[in-house]
Structure formats: C-alpha cells, structure tokens
Amino acid sequence: MQTPVVMFVFNRPDLTRRTLAAIRGAKPEKLFVIADGPRAGNENDERLCGEVRALFDEVDWPCEVLPRFAETNRGLDPNIEAGVDWVFSQVDQAIFLEDDCIADPTFFVYCEELLERYRDNKDVWLISGDTHEVPEAYFGDNSYDFATWASIWGWACWADRWQAHRALFDRQHVSVDEPGRLIPPHRAVPAPPHPDALVSEAGKRHFTKVADDVDPSSYFWDHHFWVTIINQKGLSAVPRHNLIENDGYGEGATNVRAKKDSIPARSLELPIRHPAEVVLNRKVEEELELVMVRTDSLLPRIVKAIIRPLWLRAIVRKIITQPLIWRLVRKVLR
Structure with missing residues (x-):
C-alpha cells in the first residue's frame, strides 16, 4: 500500500499490538509513529511507553518507519495536532489510526480509493472509518455517503485540507519542556x-x-477540525457500517472512560459503490448531529459530572441507546 499510515500511541501495548497487526495486513510502505511521552513521576508510564515503542522494532514487512517520540508528556491535543502537522510537512495524504482503532482490511482499500477519487474535489475534507451506528438504510445502495462532521476513529485526509484548517485554527502549542x-x-x-x-x-x-x-479543556482537537469543516461547508465521507473497532473504552481512556462493549469492524463489500453525487445526505447528517449532542453537549457533560462511578455511566448509556429509548431521546434532542 502506497498511502502512508500514521499511528498515535502512548502507553497501551496490548491495544497497540492489535492495531499494528491490522496495519501489517495492509503493508504500507511508510509508517509514521507519533508517541506521547510518559507523565512526570509515573513509573508505569515509563515502562509501558517503552514497551509500546519497542513494538515498532518488530515491523517485519518492507516499510520505512518514521518515529516521533516525545521525551515528556505533551498531552492529547499537542501530540496529535503537532503530529499531523509534522506528517503533512512530508506527504500529501495519509491514513490515521489511534492505538485503540483496530481496522478491518477493507478500511485501507476504502481510504486509498477515496483519497484518489476526491483528491481534487476540495468539497471533501475527511474520510472516516466509523459510522457511530447510523442506520445502514440511510445509505441506500452506497458503500458510503457524505455528512459534514464524521468520526476520527480511523480517518484519512489530504495535506492541503489539514493545512487549510490550521491556517484558520492557528493554535500553537508550547514546547515539550512545558508539559501539561x-x-x-x-x-x-x-x-x-x-x-x-x-x-x-x-x-x-x-x-x-x-x-x-475558549476553554482549552472543553473540546479536543477533533471538534476544532469539525468546526472548520462545518464553517467551510465541507463534507466528510462516512461508511455504511463500521470499518474500525474502537476498543479503547474504560479506565485507561482519555475520552470514554466508562466501560462499554466495542462494536466489531465489518468488511466493506467490494467493489466500492460510490454515491452518484457529492452532496450532503441529510438523514446521515441528522443522525450524526444527534449522536454528537447525546454524547458531548452540555446536558451529557452535566450528567457525567453528577454520575461519577464509571459502572453507573455504563448502565445509563446502555439504557439510552436501547432502540425504543433512543427514538424518544432523538425527539427531545430535535
């Protein structure tokens, strides 16, 4: 595979090993590894970060491994934003996976084909590998369709789109000698x-x-990327079902710390069936907007602040996502 793959890693060797095994199946010619450093005074981080980095010494296919290993802990936003800047200073397109995003083999086929197909169509900003369980019926016969925002649990992009975002969202991060x-x-x-x-x-x-x-702790880097895409009336490709299994929930996670069952990735039927037009699918878009509001708007943030035990959050989530309950919640959110 000629498209470079980028991995964001930190201190989870078991998850990193699974994701790296999926990448091994695609055999990219270039593999960028962006590793955050251990947190100060955290002996477990020292050990686990070392185990993660050692995994990339075991790459056993013809591949140029390009590491960017932080000596100290940068934090999520600086590590990813500056890391993507670094990647796109060297290549014009790439596929991105965090350590907990285990890709189905067809994810790489899908990304490469769409990167080539929409390279010169500046309306398309992002290619996503996750659908957040949008009903497949909304996609008709298409293998994917277009929304504005889309998940970054496995994604692909072009350098010119990312650089256009960074020209508008020009936050610069402190050097690594000011961690945290x-x-x-x-x-x-x-x-x-x-x-x-x-x-x-x-x-x-x-x-x-x-x-x-303007609160730096309110929203992560992905929200700010989505804001740019939405402001520019850009589009994101969304697959008809998940091509990525996100297995990073629970205590060690940055975002979703309540334990929940991961949704297995499924293979996309090939050849890929493309939409007839590059236009917004309003049904897919509405569902994704309501999923975002359900999980990350003011109300769920208040609920998370009130419900502290992770096991109880998991129960609440299971109740809300039951089909009948979710239909009622959707009406309220609307």
Missing part, C-alpha cells in the same frame, strides 16, 4: 457554522458553542 500546559483554542477568524451545513437545531447550537468556546 493547555493552550486556549485560537482562530485567525471566527468560524460560525455555515447556515447550510447542519440540519438540526441541536447540531447548530452545539457546534456554535464549540466555535465560540
């Missing part, structure tokens, strides 16, 4: 949602808040 310091999000110009980009009032409220929020 959060830098407020900063934009060269305001980025309110484009009036035609979102389809639900709940989605518009949420992303307007993200665009205006």
Whole structure:
C-alpha cells in the first residue's frame, strides 16, 4: 500500500499490538509513529511507553518507519495536532489510526480509493472509518455517503485540507519542556457554522458553542477540525457500517472512560459503490448531529459530572441507546 499510515500511541501495548497487526495486513510502505511521552513521576508510564515503542522494532514487512517520540508528556491535543502537522510537512495524504482503532482490511482499500477519487474535489475534507451506528438504510445502495462532521476513529485526509484548517485554527502549542500546559483554542477568524451545513437545531447550537468556546479543556482537537469543516461547508465521507473497532473504552481512556462493549469492524463489500453525487445526505447528517449532542453537549457533560462511578455511566448509556429509548431521546434532542 502506497498511502502512508500514521499511528498515535502512548502507553497501551496490548491495544497497540492489535492495531499494528491490522496495519501489517495492509503493508504500507511508510509508517509514521507519533508517541506521547510518559507523565512526570509515573513509573508505569515509563515502562509501558517503552514497551509500546519497542513494538515498532518488530515491523517485519518492507516499510520505512518514521518515529516521533516525545521525551515528556505533551498531552492529547499537542501530540496529535503537532503530529499531523509534522506528517503533512512530508506527504500529501495519509491514513490515521489511534492505538485503540483496530481496522478491518477493507478500511485501507476504502481510504486509498477515496483519497484518489476526491483528491481534487476540495468539497471533501475527511474520510472516516466509523459510522457511530447510523442506520445502514440511510445509505441506500452506497458503500458510503457524505455528512459534514464524521468520526476520527480511523480517518484519512489530504495535506492541503489539514493545512487549510490550521491556517484558520492557528493554535500553537508550547514546547515539550512545558508539559501539561493547555493552550486556549485560537482562530485567525471566527468560524460560525455555515447556515447550510447542519440540519438540526441541536447540531447548530452545539457546534456554535464549540466555535465560540475558549476553554482549552472543553473540546479536543477533533471538534476544532469539525468546526472548520462545518464553517467551510465541507463534507466528510462516512461508511455504511463500521470499518474500525474502537476498543479503547474504560479506565485507561482519555475520552470514554466508562466501560462499554466495542462494536466489531465489518468488511466493506467490494467493489466500492460510490454515491452518484457529492452532496450532503441529510438523514446521515441528522443522525450524526444527534449522536454528537447525546454524547458531548452540555446536558451529557452535566450528567457525567453528577454520575461519577464509571459502572453507573455504563448502565445509563446502555439504557439510552436501547432502540425504543433512543427514538424518544432523538425527539427531545430535535
């Protein structure tokens, strides 16, 4: 596979080993490894980060491994944003996987084909490998379709799109000798949602808040990338079902710390069936907006602050995502 693959890793050797095994099946010619460093005074981090980095000495196919190993802990946003900047200073397109994103083999086929197909179509900004369980019926006969925002649990992108985002979202991070310091999000110009980009009032409220929020701990790097895409009325490709198994839930996770069952990846039927037009699928978009509001808007953040035990959060999540309950919740969110 000629498209470079990028792995973001930290201190989870078991998950890293699984994701690396999936990459081994695709045999990319280049593998970028962006590793955050151990947290100060954390002996477990020292050991586990070392185990993770040693895994890349075992790459056994013809491949150029390009490491970017931090000596100290940068934190999630600096490690990823600066890491993607570094990758796209060297190549014009890439596929990105975090250590807990285990890809089905067809994910790589899908990414490479779409990267080539939409290389010159500047309306398309992002290729996602995860659908957040949007009903397959919304995709018709297509292998994928278009929304504005889409998951970064396995994604692909072009250098010019990412660099266009960074020109608008020009936050620069502190050097690694100041670990743990959060830098407020900063934009060269305001980025309110484009009036035609979102389809639900709940989605518009949420992303307007993200665009205006200056608290560096409120939203991660992915939200700020989505804000740029939405502001520019860009599109993201979303597969009809998950091509990525995210197995990073629980105590060691950065985001979803409550334990939940991972959704297995499934193979995409080949050859890929492309949409007839590069236009927004409003049903897919609405479902994704409501999923975002359900998981990351003000109300669920308040609920998380109130419900501290992770086991209890997991129970609440299971109840809300039951089909009948979710239909009712969707009506409220609308």
